[in-house]
Amino acid sequence: MTNERDPVRIRRVLGNKVQFIQGDMAVAYGGLLAGCSFFGGYPITPASEVAEGMARLLPRVKGTFIQMEDEIAGIASTIGAAWGGAKSMTATSGPGFSLMMENYGYAIMTETPCVIANVQRTGPSTGQPTLGAQGDMMQVRWGSHGDMEAIALCPSTVQECLDMTIECFNLAEKYRHPVCLMTDGEIGHLREKVVIPDEDEMELFERVLATIDKDKFIPFSESQTRDSKVPDFPTFGSGYHTYVTGLTHNDKGFPATDKQPDHERLILRLISKITDDREKLTSVEEIELDDAEVAFVSFGASARPCESAVWEARKKGMKVGMLRLKTVWPFPRDVVTQLSKKVKKIIVVEMNLGQIYHVVKEFAVKDCEVILAPKVGGDMHLPHELMEYLEVSN
Amino acid sequence: MSNMKDMTGEQIRKKYLRDGMLPTIFCNGCGHGLSIDYVLWAIEELELDIDKVSFASGIGCSSRIPGYMNADGLHTTHGRALAFATGLKAALPENDVIVFTGDGDCTGIGGNHFIHAARRNIDMTVILLNNYIYGMTGGQLAPTAPKNSISTTSPYGNIEHAFNISELAVALGAAYVARWPVSYPYQPIKSIKEGIQKKGFSLIELMSPCPTAFGRRNKLGKIDALWDWYDNNAILVEDYDRIMNFGSEEEKAGIQGKYKIGVFQNLEKPGFIAEYAKLVNRVTAADDAKFGGDL
Numbered sequence: 001m002t003n004e005r006d007p008v009r010i011r012r013v014l015g016n017k018v019q020f021i022q023g024d025m026a027v028a029y030g031g032l033l034a035g036c037s038f039f040g041g042y043p044i045t046p047a048s049e050v051a052e053g054m055a056r057l058l059p060r061v062k063g064t065f066i067q068m069e070d071e072i073a074g075i076a077s078t079i080g081a082a083w084g085g086a087k088s089m090t091a092t093s094g095p096g097f098s099l100m101m102e103n104y105g106y107a108i109m110t111e112t113p114c115v116i117a118n119v120q121r122t123g124p125s126t127g128q129p130t131l132g133a134q135g136d137m138m139q140v141r142w143g144s145h146g147d148m149e150a151i152a153l154c155p156s157t158v159q160e161c162l163d164m165t166i167e168c169f170n171l172a173e174k175y176r177h178p179v180c181l182m183t184d185g186e187i188g189h190l191r192e193k194v195v196i197p198d199e200d201e202m203e204l205f206e207r208v209l210a211t212i213d214k215d216k217f218i219p220f221s222e223s224q225t226r227d228s229k230v231p232d233f234p235t236f237g238s239g240y241h242t243y244v245t246g247l248t249h250n251d252k253g254f255p256a257t258d259k260q261p262d263h264e265r266l267i268l269r270l271i272s273k274i275t276d277d278r279e280k281l282t283s284v285e286e287i288e289l290d291d292a293e294v295a296f297v298s299f300g301a302s303a304r305p306c307e308s309a310v311w312e313a314r315k316k317g318m319k320v321g322m323l324r325l326k327t328v329w330p331f332p333r334d335v336v337t338q339l340s341k342k343v344k345k346i347i348v349v350e351m352n353l354g355q356i357y358h359v360v361k362e363f364a365v366k367d368c369e370v371i372l373a374p375k376v377g378g379d380m381h382l383p384h385e386l387m388e389y390l391e392v393s394n
Numbered sequence: 395m396s397n398m399k400d401m402t403g404e405q406i407r408k409k410y411l412r413d414g415m416l417p418t419i420f421c422n423g424c425g426h427g428l429s430i431d432y433v434l435w436a437i438e439e440l441e442l443d444i445d446k447v448s449f450a451s452g453i454g455c456s457s458r459i460p461g462y463m464n465a466d467g468l469h470t471t472h473g474r475a476l477a478f479a480t481g482l483k484a485a486l487p488e489n490d491v492i493v494f495t496g497d498g499d500c501t502g503i504g505g506n507h508f509i510h511a512a513r514r515n516i517d518m519t520v521i522l523l524n525n526y527i528y529g530m531t532g533g534q535l536a537p538t539a540p541k542n543s544i545s546t547t548s549p550y551g552n553i554e555h556a557f558n559i560s561e562l563a564v565a566l567g568a569a570y571v572a573r574w575p576v577s578y579p580y581q582p583i584k585s586i587k588e589g590i591q592k593k594g595f596s597l598i599e600l601m602s603p604c605p606t607a608f609g610r611r612n613k614l615g616k617i618d619a620l621w622d623w624y625d626n627n628a629i630l631v632e633d634y635d636r637i638m639n640f641g642s643e644e645e646k647a648g649i650q651g652k653y654k655i656g657v658f659q660n661l662e663k664p665g666f667i668a669e670y671a672k673l674v675n676r677v678t679a680a681d682d683a684k685f686g687g688d689l
Contacts, residue, residue: 001487001671009678012685038485040477059677064484064670068477069510076474076507077481080450083468084485106471236466236482237489239445243412243461245469254415255461 002062003086005035007199009061017196023161023187024091026194027117028053030165031089033197034204036115037063038088040077042070042096045129046185047119050091071096075103079112079178083244085235087169087207091117093185094127097136098143105144106246107178108270111220111231113207115168117181119188122378131378132185132301134351140180141329147267149274150329151281152180154300158192164326166197170205171281175274176230182328184351186301186380210234214241220266221251229273274330282332285324288314292321294390295339296373297360298349299325302381306349309386320390328356333363340364347389349373349381401438403431410434410444412464419458423609423617425576425602426456426523430463432579432600433492433521436586447490450479452499455530456523456602459494473504476511479518487667490590491518497538498528501557505537508559512566515594517665519586522559522597523576525604533607544611560599564659569594571659575601575624578655585657594665601628601653631656 010032021029027050031039039054041047051067058065064081068074074090081088092100097118107114118140122133134154136143141150151171153164165181172179210217210232212224219242222229234240247255248263256262274281288310289295296306303324313320323339325332336359340346346368348357357372364370373389375381401409411430420426437447444465451457453472460467470478475493483491500508500522511518527545528534535545537557544551563571570592572585582600589596601624603609609620629652637645664672 001484001667001674003485009681012681038481040481059670059674060681062674062678066480066484066514068480069506072474073477073480073507073510076470076477077484079470080468080478080481080483081485082481083466084448084482084489086481086485088481088485102471103474236448236468237446237486241412241445241465243415243467243469245461246471247469252414 001064003037005037006061013057013060014196019194019196020191021158021194022049023155023158023183023190024049024119025053026158026161027091027165027181027183028057029194029196030162031115031169032057032061033162033202034087034166034169036087036089036169037061038078038081038086039063039065039090040068040081040088041074041090041092042068044071044093044096046121046132046188047091047093047096047117049188050117050119071099072103075100075107075116078114079103079107079110082112082114083236085237087113087173089115089117091119093119093121093129094123094136095125097139101139101143104178105146105148108144108148109246110244111176111270112178113172113176113233114178115165115172115181116178117165117183120182120184122376128378130185132187132351132380133376133378134184134300134302134355135376137182137328137350137352137355140182147271149271150180151175151177151274152182152329153326154182154328155187156300156303156324158187158190159194160326161187162194162196166202166204170203173205173207174230176233177274182300184301208232210238210240214239218251219253220249222269229269229276278330278332279334282327282330282335284326284332284335287322287324289321289323289339289342291319292343293319294345294347295343296320296322296347296349296386297325297336297339297356298322299328299356302349302351302375305381305383305386308383309390312383312387313390318390325356331359331363336360336363337365340368343368345369345371347371347373349386351375351380406431406434406438410437410464411462415461418462420455421606423603423605423620424455425525425600426459428576429521429523429582429600429602430459432582432586435583436590439583440587440590442490442590446488447492448482448486449492449494450475450482451494452504454496454499454528456494456496457499473499473502474507475499476504476507476520480511480514480516483516483518483667484670492590493518493520495520495522497522497524497526497557497559498536501559502537509562509566512563512568512595512597514666515567515569515663517594517667519589519596520598521586522599523602524559524599525602525608527604527608529604529607533611560597560658563597567661568597568659569661569663569665570596572597572657573599573601573653573655575628575655576603577621577625588660593668594663628653628655631658
């Protein structure tokens with residue numbers, strides 16, 4: 001059992017460079033490639049294949065897989081493993097994601113790097129376990145109590161499940177934050193071609209470990225060694241004697257539960273360490289936007305029929321494009337504002353009854369009309385349905 | 395190995411406690427502070443490197459203890475300490491993981507994690523401070539509360555049956571299970587030492603008086619009287635078994651309702667970490683055989 005990343009074993013275990021696999025398995029592959037050495041999870045449709053993949057893969061690279069007793073324990077063990085020096089992850093779907101919310105907040109408050117893959121299904125409650133949805137996009141942003149920022153990525157392809165899982169680990173390590181891969185049952189169970197990046201085709205951001213004198217180290221403040229609001233990480237067992245608590249704490253990590261300035265300073269740093277880098281860490285894809293008069297804004301699975309609709313519309317001579325949000329949180333607000341200045345109309349396409357629509361509306365200029373193309377119930381939007389929104393527009 | 399006579403309690407506290415966090419939050423007459431001493435004595439006597447000891451806890455009075463230890467401490471969410479500690483131990487198997495928890499934290503909200511950590515036989519030592527009440531939140535009914543006891547949420551008396559935590563751990567096959575009142579100084583230290591040295595899951599349940607939230611409402615008297623109540627209502631498990639096997643009817647009647655104390659289970663069985671390491675060795679050896687040794 002080791003937290004050391006072993007590229008030779010990882011390559012052996014993953015096998016051929018080009019494969020035809022499920023999105024969920026690609027998440028597991030991405031975790032392995034990123035150097036994940038701990039997975040704690042609980043079975044749930046449609047995310048179980050991530051755990052099954054990790055159960056097969058991790059022991060072969062000397063990592064640890066534990067099937068925990070529930071999703072609360074899944075994320076708890078994942079956070080505990082991070083403090084023990086592991087890159088760690090868990091995976092779940094709606095009901096499990098709901099159960100994780102308290103400890104998700106704990107990871108934010110304690111600045112614990114880890115990754116949570118949420119293979120979304122419809123809800124509320126048990127909903128439609130085998131069918132995809134995008135109904136947890138606000139939950140990932142606001143689902144735990146209190147003020148916080150979120151980092152959430154949405155893959156639209158199986159390849160992106162792999163690539164973005166690696167990116168989630170990089171962001172988790174860079175910002176010391178629980179990063180969510182918000183995939184869904186459609187992408188999770190979709191089989192597509194993936195190309196496994198070679199070692200020199202990937203970039204890994206490694207955890208910045210505490211190195212300064214133990215008596216000078218301040219565990220919960222700006223870094224003392226770099227220009228960063230993210231403190232260096234004092235792995236348990238390395239002699240720093242760090243006290244980690246979900247209580248409001250001062251920069252030494254000691255409880256400061258009755259002091260307003262301590263709380264404000266802490267929370268503002270936890271939020272601004274992410275929002276300061278909004279432009280750097282958000283990523284979008286622009287399709288046919290140069291001369292577009294109408295733009296779809298979408299993400300994840302629902303961006304696929306959107307893209308088909310864009311090509312269909314272009315064939316008909318309509319000036320339509322698409323902005324695909326690869327990062328949904330922090331919200332790429334400037335990109336959306338700029339887009340809204342260029343186009344007359346934005347159609348937000350999502351597999352829910354309107355979540356990211358409200359955020360797009362918030363950051364679009366008033367002259368730009370923003371409408372919603374919702375769909376719930378486990379069916380994806382069909383390109384011709386989206387064409388109807390365009391035809392109404394014209 | 396150092397001898398207990400070599401150091402005073404004050405010296406040992408100075409060595410291991412974090413100045414900036416004292417004084418503790420504990421009320422007058424609370425038993426929790428003693429458990430700190432007992433764990434520190436055990437660490438000192440075992441000559442553990444404190445850098446290689448990780449503490450974890452949930453929420454409640456007992457769960458504040460890792461904050462006082464000048465060591466790594468993970469103060470987690472309510473009831474979840476054992477789940478956090480499971481991941482921590484897996485990622486850091488060479489460290490000793492010691493969990494402080496309470497009866498509400500561990501067997502109320504955290505009951506599921508408790509039974510699975512014991513079943514999994516994950517290598518850690520759990521110091522469970524059982525005060526039969528939710529102390530920090532002001533005295534609500536705990537799952538361990540005796541029948542008819544008064545709490546703010548059982549103002550007319552508790553009609554439910556009490557959880558016997560140690561018996562549950564025995565049934566789950568925990569490698570080491572002991573229960574002692576905190577008023578007994580030596581036995582808890584010995585059990586904590588045995589627990590830390592044990593491969594697998596160890597539970598040391600310490601009966602800890604809570605004068606503020608439990609004793610006062612249940613009219614158990616002032617602090618001294620409350621501590622006496624714990625002592626008078628405990629019986630060594632060996633004595634209990636002897637009386638039940640060979641005692642008179644009068645003796646048998648006299649011990650009903652008393653808390654059994656002592657070491658209830660002490661098994662030699664491989665812990666989760668050893669079992670997992672075996673699994674890893676097996677599958678990586680198979681890979682090495684298949685792919686050759688060209689690592």
